[in-house]
Amino acid sequence: SQTIHQWPATLVQPVGSPLSLECTVEGTSNPNLYWYRQAAGRGLQLLFYSVGIGQISSEVPQNLSASRPQDRQFILSSKKLLLSDSGFYLCAWSVRWRGGYTFGSGTRLTVV
Amino acid sequence: AQTVTQSQPEMSVQEAETVTLSCTYDTSESDYYLFWYKQPPSRQMILVIRQEAYKQQNATENRFSVNFQKAAKSFSLKISDSQLGDAAMYFCAYRSDGGATNKLIFGTGTLLAVQP
Numbered sequence: 001s002q003t004i005h006q007w008p009a010t011l012v013q014p015v016g017s018p019l020s021l022e023c024t025v026e027g028t029s030n031p032n033l034y035w036y037r038q039a040a041g042r043g044l045q046l047l048f049y050s051v052g053i054g055q056i057s058s059e060v061p062q063n064l065s066a067s068r069p070q071d072r073q074f075i076l077s078s079k080k081l082l083l084s085d086s087g088f089y090l091c092a093w094s095v096r097w098r099g100g101y102t103f104g105s106g107t108r109l110t111v112v
Numbered sequence: 113a114q115t116v117t118q119s120q121p122e123m124s125v126q127e128a129e130t131v132t133l134s135c136t137y138d139t140s141e142s143d144y145y146l147f148w149y150k151q152p153p154s155r156q157m158i159l160v161i162r163q164e165a166y167k168q169q170n171a172t173e174n175r176f177s178v179n180f181q182k183a184a185k186s187f188s189l190k191i192s193d194s195q196l197g198d199a200a201m202y203f204c205a206y207r208s209d210g211g212a213t214n215k216l217i218f219g220t221g222t223l224l225a226v227q228p
């Protein structure tokens with residue numbers, strides 16, 4: 001069966017520090033991968049999605065970047081965190097072009 | 113562009129009672145999927161139920177069922193015999209079947225409280 005792993009679960013980082021959140025999927029090949037952010041416990045904002053290795057689409061301009069170095073690995077990064085980067089980050093995967101998404105357990109990021 | 117609207121920011125139900133959460137969507141496509149996701153306080157997104165647009169029969173999953181009205185572009189979620197563990201944020205979502213625009217589009221959510 002397919003599983004999705006996301007870590008860390010909680011992260012407190014100072015302003016200006018780098019960020020790396022990792023997401024991996026097991027039990028499937030060629031998944032679509034997604035990064036979402038949820039602020040204030042409401043509404044999900046799609047940040048990035050990827051349909052293949054090295055293929056990244058950005059939905060909104062921001063201080064973050066994403067990479068997909070392997071088929072089932074998706075990384076969210078920042079070189080210098082801002083206070084406004086605080087939030088709850090969710091990774092998700094889907095079968096290409098159809099069906100629902102399966103979400104990871106999320107990372108709660110607090111920038112101080 | 114497709115949109116999903118949840119007009120009820122908050123709902124409340126007594127334990128063991130039935131509650132219906134509303135969702136409407138706008139699309140010009142004929143083939144698509146609709147979903148209800150549950151987000152409990154842990155903030156994990158959990159798929160509750162899904163409906164393929166080509167299926168006329170309403171989907172059911174135990175105490176959860178939907179009322180899918182394709183012509184009216186309505187997709188409501190009914191929770192029967194509500195339990196304390198049903199308390200969560202519920203998101204309605206839409207995804208087209210194939211094509212270039214294929215991202216999951218979420219509504220703004222309905223926060224459901226279950227009263228003992």
